[in-house]
Amino acid sequence: MDRTLFTPKGTYFFHHPTQQSNGTQPDMQSSNNQPQTSHTSTSRSSDSGEPCVTGKWASSLLKECARAISDKDSSRIHHLLWMLNELASPYGDCDQKLASYFLQALFCKATESGHRCYKTLSTVAEKSHSFDSARKLILKFQEVSPWTTFGHVASNGAILEALEGETKLHIIDISNTLCTQWPTLLEALATRNDETPRLKLTVVVTASLVRSVMKEIGQRMEKFARLMGVPFEFQVISGVNHLGELTKEGLGIRDDEAVAVNCIGALRRVEVEERRRVIQTLQSLGPRVVTVVEEEADFSSSRNDFVKCFEECLRFYTLYFEMLEESFVPTSNERLMLERECSRSIVRVLACDDIEDDTGEDCERREKGIQWSERLKEAFSPLGFSEDVVDDVKALLKRYRSGWALVPPQQGEDHQLGIYLTWKDEPVVWASAWKP
Amino acid sequence: MMAEDGLTLPSSIRGFVQEPNSNPNPNPSANPVKKKRNLPGTPDPEAEVIALSPKSLMATNRFICEICNKGFQRDQNLQLHRRGHNLPWKLRQRTSKEVRKKVYICPEKSCVHHNPSRALGDLTGIKKHYSRKHGEKKWKCEKCSKKYAVQSDWKAHSKICGTREYKCDCGTLFSRKDSFITHRAFCDALAEESARLTSVSAPNPIFRNELMNGSISNPQAHIIPQFSSVFRPEFVGSEQLVGHLNADGQKSRLPLWLDHGNSHLNNHIGVNTNGSFLAPTSAGLPEMVQTAPMSMYGSPASSQNQWLQRCSEASFTSSTLPRVLKEEEENKGNLSESITSLFSSNQNQQESSAHMSATALLQKAAQMGSTKSNSAFFSTTGFGSINSSLNNATPFSSYPHGRSNNQVHKFLIRQSNQSDSMNQLINSTSPSSTMGDGLLMGDMNSTPLVDTAKNNMDHFLMVPSNPKQAQQIAGKFHASSNEVERGLTRDFLGVGSDASRPFLPQELAKFASIGSAMGMSQYSGNH
16 A cells, blocks of 8 residues: 555645546445545546645545445445545645544444544533633634624624613623623723613523633623723523523513623524524513524534535535634634534534433534524514614724625615625625514 | 894803813813914803804805805805906905904704803814714714714824724734724733732723722722722822822822812822832823733732833823824813823823723723713622622633643643744734734733643643653644644554654544444554
């Protein structure tokens, strides 16, 4: 076996197609040790024209493997998994990284060890998770990419406008952004109005990873609110396993408060069958405005079709990884950590069945904005983002590198079902606002 | 005095009730006095008060040419234009001093300038005022979406929007306000109640109220982030300051700046400050000092020295504050003027670039926006939470994880000793980043580096038990990951020729156990 051809940097051996003459047939189980097999995939990945530098070998290999798993063709599975393993690396280029993380998920799927793997990954992540590391990570990410700040600006704008003139605000925050959204809101509250309203912030935490740092975060928020001169109260609700269990009393909502519910990256963590109920629960809290921000991908409608789900997953994470690669410096540690976080999600979506054995909302089955809108319309009516908010978002995007754009609310429709953040013309994040 | 013109009203004496935000010493500063100007909003009692309707006030071209109907803002311009039509024209001379000065009042009834005693002396001024306060904001900044009613305001803002940098107390520079705000909220500098060093900030009402509540018992804590430029961290209720204040004539300014009508503050300040603090400088209050966090670990004595050193190199400039504040001018004209006066007369530093504390700005802006509602709130809850946060403040020097793995420690110590290039590699955001956001200052290196190293380690490595491996691993971080990985090969289970190949132990175990289950034993040829 000529090992030199199987360097992790896959492009090398693609430069020598002439060395392998045969092997256009996919079924090469007898020769899985031979270089030709790799070349096979090269010739098939001719979708990009020339299979060398820009060859998206990972995509086709991974899809092949997914198909093989779906077909339960075990020798083929072995073969492809082995090839992927040779080529993959979490430290390489985009293709290699994708290969690496998806390989893990495919392996787990093939061996039905998804849950165990997921638990392991979660435990590892939890152990190394701390306030400082989380803070550094999220702030750095927000600095180089508007992926999260897009949702923040849109939501804050909608909340401020909806609660304009109120003196007692209560925001129920069900999100994964570790309160990084709120400093700018606090600043706006302090500077925008003549009368600074009181703000109570209730953070609902379901992911165990987040619970440990919430105490520190709470302290920082309190101090910052003092700095800003905003009367502020902060509380964390962490005993909730299921968002459907939330109640007004449980959250401490008082009748004289104007409530806003902020869900960023939260609804996708609810098991698919429970989503309806959770939305009803949110409605029962009596909010003036509900802001929902989710990543634009559909892992939900295809959840019974492994290959389809896999392809969508691959599409989305390819975008995400490419975005990360272009946003961070090449040696960034933060990017690496973000990629690792993806590995958990990928395993969860692809290799874990939706069994309700989890201690918390860990589902990760994303849905597209349109799908969420259908669900939300049952309980709420759409609230469009005002021109000012859209302008704020545009101004935000200008502060980042090029490649980002905003799809504004569609003018022609009756209802404005949110706005989209696009990365190289692909919609990636959806933000919307709803009213009762 | 009476006059024929029914519109003219005698202005009442200066000293009419001032608006809450105004200042008994409004800005005389910007003008080297060429002609005698009354203070804004306090017109000459002899002046003729003119009340224009909103329509005529906002009319831009009031002088129309009879031939071509072209409109002009000034009569002089119209006259010159008339020459072109061969019409008789006359340029009006500047009339002699018999002509009475005209002052204008704002047509908006609820406005404070509606009252003749608060009329403004300039037509352009009243027009701008009316636009700003009561007009529609038609001009919008592209970069930050801030809206303006007056075009010149908008132009002025656009010129400087994005050019100003914000500096956090920890030393990091930001070119974007939103990233600065978010950083500030989570910054350790904010949390460091026990920090020895002072930080730059303008006082805010919260601070004022805290003092009012007699929170002297824990002075070090909450005072530091707020106002510690004046107050030493470890002050001992010394009464000296009061004397100093008086001697330096500072006292008169303190109430203005800190205390909109509340005089308790003076006494508290007096008690809370250390006289020696002020000794090196004559301008105690406005001498906002930028601090670096490096002596956070230091002893009080050393921090005092450092502080004294820093006095002389105070980078916060009072001059930048007014410039910054002018952005708020349209809404807060009086207050900014008063602040400008406060600081400009105290200015003893060159205007340095971008060294002003944006925290000051934030607080100032917050101060302007907030009202007395704060005081009620903070007298009860605010103080309580201060204490609790204090007690829970994480000591800066402890590792976040609290891990006590010896090997981890050894490795980390090695790491922190190892190389500065690693520092830069890990800590530096790219200096050429388009965001322009700054590097985390070197003084904070030890902790972030250690933290990063720890994270790297946790994620990448089996705990290295020998220095060689540590070196190898460190070497990995130096080179770009691509180059490092190029030469490595491994078999299916990830065990390769290089023993320090980063592969999570968990993954290995998983592969091994499952491989056999799948009948893939030919691949489980591990070790």
